[in-house]
Structure formats: structure tokens, C-alpha cells
Amino acid sequence: MSDSVRPDGPEDSEDDPLAHAVWRLRSRGCWEDAAALLEETAHHHAAPALHRAALLVERCMYTSGGWTAAEEALRTAEALAASDDERGAAACERGHLAYAATVLGVRDRTDEARAALGRAAALIAPSAPARALLDLRRGLLAENLTDTPDSAQAAYLRAHSAATARGDVLLSSSTTRHLAGLALRSGETAEARQGFAESLRLREEAGFLVGMAPALASLAEVEPESEAERLRTEARRLIRLLGGVPAWLAARLETDG
Structure with missing residues (x-):
């Protein structure tokens, strides 16, 4: 399972009061x-239409709800998109919404996710800042x-390189976490x-509170049981603090507990 991320993180809101309020x-x-x-x-x-749509798509991933509002926001963003970059960003969000619906078991939209992310790849230039987020999402689909873990790893590595070069702490936290997940899948526990x-350290640095529980739960998978239980307990505390999100992780930790 994956949480979602956009490049509109804390570093993008330092000089813009509205962006800062949205980020908080x-x-x-x-x-x-x-x-x-x-x-x-x-x-x-x-631009604000795309940002608003992305927020509502992310809400779907974390809460398993709000699908209609996200679809409506996406249609508005798609209608307003005028450049290749804007159309590509809208396609990237549509692909992620379809991915979320599929991975959360709402409805199988794999073909739509693949088509939308492929369309985004054709529209977003390889050197564009939005390409890193697209690569992350293509990796999620592949994994x-x-x-296809080899394809996923290649996509995550491209996204990680670009995010690191840009100083995008939040996106780097996600690429690092998903690369670590592939390492665990391959039996590379220390890596x-x-x-x-x-990944947990980067999320703490970014102040991305809602993303802390998934990072804690991931780290718990590779720690000795006493430390793992402490991490899971902290993840449960954060989930309760935030009203039960991420919903998919709340259900899993309740079962584990």
C-alpha cells in the first residue's frame, strides 16, 4: 500500500501565505x-484547480472516501488545462485516482490508471519538475x-534522483520508503x-504529520519485536489523533494489535 505525495510541500509555501495555509x-x-x-x-x-484536485485525490487515498468530489475537481482541472504541462499534470492526477480506487479495492481501474499515466508521460517533458512525481506514480503502478518490481525500481530511482536534486524533502521521503519496500521484498533487510x-526522518523534517504513521509502520516491519511494537503503538496514536487516517493502515494495525 502507498500513501500519496505531491511536490507542493513545505519548501513551496515559505513565501506564500495561502500556500502555507494549504500545506498546514x-x-x-x-x-x-x-x-x-x-x-x-x-x-x-x-494551477489552483490542479492543486485542489490533487488534494482531493490524496484524501481518497488516505480515507477511502470522497471519490465524487475528487472526480468533479479533476474534471474542472482537465477543462482548464491549456498547456502540455497542465494537461500532463491533470492526467497524472487522474492516473493516481484510478490507481487509488484499484489498490483500495473500490473498483478495478488498472487500465485507466495505466492509460492516464502513459498520457502524462507523453505530455510532461523529461526535465520538467512534475516528472519526478509521475515517475513515483508509475513505479507504484508497476509494483x-x-x-513488475524491476520496472518499479527503475521508476522510483528516477523519481528519487530528481527529488533529491530539487531538495524536495517530502517526495524524497516517499521514494526512499518505496525503494526500501522493494529491498525488503528482495530480502535485503538491512538496506x-x-x-x-x-523516510521517517524526512517526514519528520517536512512536518508531514499525516504521513508519519505509514512511515512508522514500515519501519516496524524490519525492527525487533519490542521496538516494532513501540513503533506500531505510536502509529496507532497518530491515527487516532488524525481521526482514523490512513484508513487502510488503521484497519491493518487494528488486526495486528
């Missing part, structure tokens, strides 16, 4: 409130829907432990 709400799992701050301009301009610990 998003980082605490208040996606609907964050999207509401963008609603007025999102009806007329592509979790088509079971996985190092990656999961680094």
Missing part, C-alpha cells in the same frame, strides 16, 4: 479545508498493480531498515 491543513489530514481555500480561484485558473528510517 494538508499535512494534518484536513484535505477538504485545504481544498476550500483554493475553491474560488480553482473555478477559473488551471502494486502489474507486479530496507536504513531506507525506512531515513
Whole structure:
């Protein structure tokens, strides 16, 4: 399972009060409130429409709800997109929404996810900042829907290199975590432990509170049982603090407990 991420992290909001407010709400799992701050301009301009759609798509991944609102926001963003970059970003969000619906068991939309991410790849230039997020999402599809871990690793590595070069802490935390997951899948426990610990550190640095529980749970998979239980207990505490999100992880930890 994966959480979601966009490049609009804390480093993008330092000089913009609205962006900072949106980030603070998003980082605490208040996606609907964050999207509401963008609603007025999102009806007329592509950039806020895309940002608002991305927030609502992320809410779907974390809560397994809000699908209709995300679809409506995406249609608005698609209608306003005028450049290849904007159309590519909208396609990337559509692909991620389809991926989320599939991986969460809502409805199998694998073909739609593959087609949308392929369309995004054709529109977003290899050197564009949005390419790193696209590569991460193509990696998620390869790992979790088509079971091609070699392709997933190549995509994660491209995304990680670009995120690191840009100083994108939040995106780097996700690429590091998913590369660690592939290492664990290959039996490389020490490498996985190092990656999961680094991903957790990066999320703490970014202040991405809503993403902390998945990072804690991942690290728990490779720690001795006493430490693993401490990490899972902390993950459960954060999930309760945030009202039960991520929903998929809350259900899993309840079963484990």
C-alpha cells in the first residue's frame, strides 16, 4: 500500500501565505479545508484547480472516501488545462485516482490508471519538475498493480534522483520508503531498515504529520519485536489523533494489535 505525495510541500509555501495555509491543513489530514481555500480561484485558473484536485485525490487515498468530489475537481482541472504541462499534470492526477480506487479495492481501474499515466508521460517533458512525481506514480503502478518490481525500481530511482536534486524533502521521503519496500521484498533487510528510517526522518523534517504513521509502520516491519511494537503503538496514536487516517493502515494495525 502507498500513501500519496505531491511536490507542493513545505519548501513551496515559505513565501506564500495561502500556500502555507494549504500545506498546514494538508499535512494534518484536513484535505477538504485545504481544498476550500483554493475553491474560488480553482473555478477559473488551471494551477489552483490542479492543486485542489490533487488534494482531493490524496484524501481518497488516505480515507477511502470522497471519490465524487475528487472526480468533479479533476474534471474542472482537465477543462482548464491549456498547456502540455497542465494537461500532463491533470492526467497524472487522474492516473493516481484510478490507481487509488484499484489498490483500495473500490473498483478495478488498472487500465485507466495505466492509460492516464502513459498520457502524462507523453505530455510532461523529461526535465520538467512534475516528472519526478509521475515517475513515483508509475513505479507504484508497476509494483502494486502489474507486479513488475524491476520496472518499479527503475521508476522510483528516477523519481528519487530528481527529488533529491530539487531538495524536495517530502517526495524524497516517499521514494526512499518505496525503494526500501522493494529491498525488503528482495530480502535485503538491512538496506530496507536504513531506507525506512531515513523516510521517517524526512517526514519528520517536512512536518508531514499525516504521513508519519505509514512511515512508522514500515519501519516496524524490519525492527525487533519490542521496538516494532513501540513503533506500531505510536502509529496507532497518530491515527487516532488524525481521526482514523490512513484508513487502510488503521484497519491493518487494528488486526495486528
